[in-house]
Amino acid sequence: MEHSNKTEVFRQGMIIFIFLAVLTALEFFVAVAVGAVVLLAIIAVVKVALVMYYYMHIYKLNTKDEQLDRHSYEYKLNTRRLGLWLFLLSDTFVFGGLFVSRFNLLGLTRPDLNQLLGLTVTSVLLLSSFFMNRAEASMEHGDRKGFIIGIVATLILGVGFLAGVLGVEWPNAIRAGVTPSASAAGAIFFMMTGMHAFHVLTGVIFLSIVLRNGSRGIYSPEKHWGVEAAAIYWHFVDVVWIFFYPALYLIGKLI
Amino acid sequence: MKKFLTSALVRGLLWQAIGWLLGALFVTGIRFLMGMNPFDQFFFTEPAWVFGALVGAISFVAGTGAMSDWFKWAKGEETPEHREDPPGWEKYLNVSLDHKVIGIQYTVTALILMCIGGVFAMIFRTELAHSGLQILTLQEYNTFMSLHGIVMIVGILVGVAGVMNYLVPMMIGADDMSFPRLNAFSFWVVPPAAILLLSTLALGGFDTGWTGYPPLSARAPVGMQMFFMGVAVAGWSSILGGLNLIATVLRMRTKGMTAFRMPIFIWAAIATSIITLTATQLIGLAFQMVMFQRLLGMGFFDPAKGGNPILFQHLFWFYSHPAVYVFVLPGLGLISELMPVFVRKPLFGYRFVAMSSLGIALVGFLVWAHHMFTSGMNEYLRVPFMYSTLLVAVPTGVKFFSWVATLWKGKVETPTPMLFVVGGIVVFLLGGLSGPPNATVATDLHLHDTYWIVGHFHDTMFGGYVFPFFAAIYYWFPKATGKRMNETLGKIHFWLMTPAFLTLTLLMMRVGLLGMRRRVADYDPALGFDNYHLIMTIAGYLIAISIAIFLYNLYMSLKHGETATGNVWNSRSPEWQVPSPMPVHNYDIPFEVVGEPYDYGLPGSVYVRFADGGQSTKH
Secondary structure (H helix, E strand, O other): OOOOOHHHHHHHHHHHHHHHHHHHHHHHHHHHHOOOHHHHHHHHHHHHHHHHHHHOOHHHHHOOOOOOOOOOHHHHHHHHHHHHHHHHHHHHHHHHHHHHHHHHHHOOEEOOOOHHHHHHHHHHHHHHHHHHHHHHHHHHOOOHHHHHHHHHHHHHHHHHHHHHHHHHHHHHHHHOOOOOOOOHHHHHHHHHHHHHHHHHHHHHHHHHHHHHHHHOOOOOOOOOHHHHHHHHHHHHHHHHHHHHHHHHHHOOEEO | OHHHHOOHHHHHHHHHHHHHHHHHHHHHHHHHHOOOOOEEOOEEOHHHHHHHHHHHHHHHHHHHOOOHHHHHHHOOOOOOOOOOOOOOHHHHHOOOOOHHHHHHHHHHHHHHHHHHHHHHHHHHHHHHOOOOOOOOOHHHHHHHHHHHHHHHHHHHHHHHHHHHHHHHHHHOOOOOOOOHHHHHHHHHOHHHHHHHHHHHHHHOOOOOOOOOOOOHHHHOOOHHHHHHHHHHHHHHHHHHHHHHHHHHHHHOOOOOOOHHHOOHHHHHHHHHHHHHHHOHHHHHHHHHHHHHHHHHOOOOOOHHHOOOHHHHHHHHHHHHHHHHHHHHHHHHHHHHHHHHHHHOOOOOOHHHHHHHHHHHHHHHOOOHHHHHOOOOOOHHHHHHHHHHHHHOHHHHHHHHHHHHHHHOOOOOOOOHHHHHHHHHHHHHHHHHHOOHHHHOHHHHHHHOOEHHHHHHHHHHHHHHHHHHHHHHHHHHHHHHHOEEOOHHHHHHHHHHHHHHHHHHHHHHHHHHHOOOEOOOOOOOHHHOOHHHHHHHHHHHHHHHHHHHHHHHHHHHHHHHOEEOOOOOOOOOOHHHHOOOOOOOOOOOOOEEEOOOOOOOOOOOOOOEEEOOOOEOOOO
């Protein structure tokens, strides 16, 4: 993957994005037409697998580097990657706990939420992952302008997602009677979206730092761990939403 | 004195106080502007206390400077990889990146916390010596009892981190942990967490025990929130410490150290770290959910709003059961590590012992609901959890088998560390054998929430971690200081503590079987427990005296101990092949692993060979 040229990498990112978009549309259709939880789960797992492999490059954890000098940048880079993935594994347990709590409290029912809005914010986050991937690929191939455009697009979409969830969805839900204190359903909805939004917010801060440092020319095609880490983290936040979106909006009967 | 006042610790405490105050004032101001009641029973309102506590904890860490390198990286500045510590004691009060300094910081913090927890125990143990209430009110009793639990648990967690931090990089031949700054950060979040826990005393206390079950925890005084916050902050230490340790072991082992040639303690440390890295998040989440239920009325655990209190218990025990393996696994690893040294024989069944640590950790994830047999959860869950719990006895049995077979026909020497190793095995055996009756549904329905459980739990904790912890301190003290601890005082410590402790826990089990409930301040004199409780209290004081002797020994040995810079215990482990105390970046000359770690007594066997030709052939 490292040796392929930029256009190829861009094309691959685009193809994966199209797959993800189609799967999301399919997911929505399945939920409306069939409502089969198993199908929804399968689609979510496929989406997550695509993101983890093609956007988060999980296979890089398997880099063989026993021969490298322990103090070399390359060796340390792989250690940092491992550390970040371990952190994400740990974080998965927070979201996993929330996910399980949702099913414990609500079973196969769901709160009444604005479907159009849900689909919109999901698409916004998905699109941001696409631009994030493009920004990272640009940096890898020394295209600083492409990198900055990609990061800025990701940031705008990320802030857009936050505005959509916190600024539109939350007031909407409260107006519709789904408030944090009214019922356990409202509580878990606000807890899940809130915890996720908190991670998006930290991702936005992280990306801003990367944007600032990147525009000052601190990263190079060989050394840009900050960019890679921000990208992996950003895609992880997307992965969480890939599970949360069907769990909150699509699965089960309306309460 | 000036060095003390300008240390990172004092700076952090100051920042925490200021941060706490500013955070509380901020919320109070907002409440005032919104026309809400700005003040309450404990001066500030509950949201103000909570927000202040959060700001205060973050301020502490920022104030110490443990995060300053990260801030520099965010600004795009480079920082040097290593930082030199000042010589002398003040490096222990400042932010150091050296794993040995951090290990000692952790260990000393652990001893302080465990002493505080012990004092709490003595206070309510005194109350229990006689039926009727003499010195404490009910609320005070509950607070001391709850704080004893959580302070000891955090203390042991910190102690585990201390031993692992100090030993692991040394044993695998690394110059430090993988992420030294993260390591420092993990330590420096512990002091503010400890302060949060202790602040509960001033804020009305909390009466739920360390488990914090709602609905009681949703109604307890503000102190409850400080407890939740303290545990959540301490949890981050545990999570990040586990992350760092796994990365270190996977990435920093010296040449030739394959998986099955690592010291056995490393396996235990890895198994422990897998649990702390993952499961800890669930207790943090469960506690956060109660905090939000209290602050915002979110009804996760409130049946009136469609919530489910049992859910809390599931989330809580998903961490808190594996947590006991976090304490016990390193302890049992230390036992397996030290025993071959003192019987001069190979460790029996190395691979099985290594796998048993992982086995306990993994099975440990599947047993949590055995704490909930009487909770009203779905009944069909009881039997699978009973069997999965009994399954834990299998890998634990492997360890016991290995110890017995290692002892068999060995040339047993009994200096103080070995006494604690053997004592730990005996006590842990008692704890282990008293476990299956609690795991079995039929008997647990009777034993649940009685002193039997308290006795069982204290046996597993003392045998599983406290005894091995003392063994480790006596054993590695020369490595850390270049001096040896006093043997006579060490033996007095052991021979005073062990019988007293056994008396205490066996009597706990006795009164438990007779129907004494746990977590109660008083009991009916007609039950006839008065004499038992008096003996237990006396035994408790004897333990306290033995700990005082230990602390005196620690201090005196540090000041006037016999110099010991060589291989004091005739060990094969790499850290003993170089002079004590250890140089700053561990090994000036790298070494390579060329043989099996525990081939004691086999002529000509070599474990490590240094690049200059030195090797470990002690047998």
